[in-house]
Amino acid sequence: MRQQTTKIPVSSIILDETIYPRKGIDHRRVGIFSENIRDGFTFDPIEVELAPDRPNMYRLLDGAHRWNAYKSTGAAEVEAIVKNLEGDDPLLYAAKKAIGPRQLTEEEARDTARRAYTGNSSLSSVDIGKAIGRxxxxxxxxxxxxxAVKLMDRNIKIFCMHRLGIPQDRMAKRLGMDQKTIHYRLGKMAAPPNSLNSDLSKGFTVAQVAQKHGWTDPMVWSLSLEGKSDRDRFRELGWGLRTWDKWEWNDCDKRFGDEWPGRIPAQLAAHILKYFSKPGDLILDPMAGGGVTPDTCLALDRRCWSFDMIDRLETRPEIEPFTWDTSSGQQLSWPVSSKEKPDLILFDPPYFDKKAADYDEKSISNLPKKEYLEFLETFFVLMKSNVKKKTRLAFINADWRDFQHTPASEEKYKSGILIDDYLDILKRTGWYHTHIIQAPMSSQRFNAGVVSAMQKKNILGVVSRYVIILNQEE
Structure with a gap:
């Protein structure tokens, strides 16, 4: 049965090389087709689909030579079938159509197969073979x-998630794999760590071993530091252990966590883990951002369940996607249902109005002040009902004052959000602090020009940041 055709402008069609299976256009063939068109010969309609991210444009699935011939004759429109592939791989569809007139060359077949598998590793060799004629x-x-690379990549992801104590059913769902496959691969994973440990024993650095084997630095650190005490781990990592209730660092340790708005130093997370948890404890990070907490947990032998609204499966499989939806008017839900409850929650939310432009538009940083504080109150209540009685909370936040626009002497009460406001909400929701630790942000984030302008206007800046440790007992 002939498929429905329509006339579309020749100028609205593009040749997308990412789904074109041949190495180039055969201009001799185009020339022959052009002569046929001028002689009144009618061709079969070309096939196109709507071009992704290109409104009112179409990309070719079949008929590249005919389309070029129509262009060369000055035709304004061309007869076409607009396809909806309904999830079928467009490259393989185009390849299958291309081998109608003549087979793909060996180079074209190999390149198409590799491109198809790279784009979708779930494709079977049979599916690819049928499309390219091999x-x-x-x-x-x-x-x-x-x-082989993809298999190793998946094994690394599985190893990382297992190391952080993520249950196998959640690993399977996250990676799109059968749980039995996860279980089987975990049973076969003695060899990769052995090869890394062998390199470490030969004197290679963690960074060198990570680069050689395609692991992350924190994962290699988790092997390198295995069996050591927290104090020894701090020493190996080059982190001086702070003994008093003021924790201050000029820079983030770039080995842990990604570049991220409001990124906290791994040293800060490590001190929280050192003083308020023990090896093997389960840590929950409900707004994981750049992954500082799970990375630090790997280095300090803590398990970690982490969540964030931005899904980065390829680079951060251990951070499960979850959005604290504040827009629907519905009650907040907890990200995971589990019999096991965390021993410590490390909660470093986006701060109010700080770097709001750098966060996703759904970030709580973009909420009005009243709604921001209401969210925290709702969150603390929800958290209390989903944890153990002995679960501790480490809440990290900073004073907020609109100091950029106001001289210090003109600032008003309630014009900002200070530590007192957070403490009032926490106490009201059944969380009682045992420690308030100063962890100021580095003043080096202000350049000399900004500092000079602030001094001229008598503005007093904010570098305060606090780690508030709480439990549920008065």
Missing amino acids: ARRTVDEYIADLR
């Missing part, structure tokens, strides 16, 4: 190295 065994040879 046997399954041939496709296996084309993609053997890619498959």
Whole structure:
């Protein structure tokens, strides 16, 4: 049955090379087609689909030579079938159509197979082979190295998530794998750590071993520091242990966590873990951001369940996607249902109005002041009902004052959000502080020009930040 066709402008069609299976256009063939068109010959309609992210444009699925011929004759429109592939791989569809007139060359078939597998590793060799006109065994040879890398990549993800104590059912859901496969692979994972430990024993640095094997630094640190005490781990990592209730660092340790708005130093997270948890404890980070907490937990032998609104499966499989939805008017929900409850919650939310432009528009940093504080109150109540009686909370936040625009002498009461406001909310929701630790932000974030302008206007800046440790007992 002939499919429905429509006329679309030649100028609205593009050749997307990412889904074009051939190495180039055969201009001799285009020339022959052009002569046929001028002689009144009618071609089969070309096939297109709507171009992703290009409104009112179409990309070719079949008929690249015919389309070029129509362009060369000055035709304004072309007869086309607009396809909806309904999830089928567009590259493989285009390849299957392309081998109608003539087979793909060996180079084209190999390149198409590798591109298809790279874009979607769930494709089978049989599926790829049918599209490019090659046997399954041939496709296996084309993609053997890619498959090996992908398999190792998945094993690294599984190892990382297992090390952080994420249950296998959640690992399977996160990675799109069968739970039995997760279980099987975990049973076969003695070899990769052994090869890394062998390199470490030969004197290679953690960074060198991580680069060689494609692991992250924190994961290699978790192997390198295995069996050591917290004090020894601090020493190996080059972190001086702060003995008093003022924790101050000029820089974040770039080995732990990604570049992220409002990123806290791993040293800060490590001190919280050192003083208020023990090895093997389960740590919960409900707004994980750049991943400082799970990275630090790897280095200090703590388990960690972490969540964030931005899903980065390829680089951060251990941070599960979850949004604290404040827009629907519905009650907040807890990210995971589990019999096991955290021993410590490390809660470093986006601060009010600080770097709001750098966060996602759904971030609580963008909420009005009243709604921001209401969210925290609702969150603390929800948290209390989803943890153990002995669970501790480490709440990290900073004083907020609109100091950028106001001389110090003109600031008013209630014009900011200070530590007292957070303490009032926490106490009201059944959380009682045992420690208030000063952990000021570095003043180096202000350049000399900004400091000079502040001094001229008599503005008093804010570098205060606090770690408030709480439990549920008065």
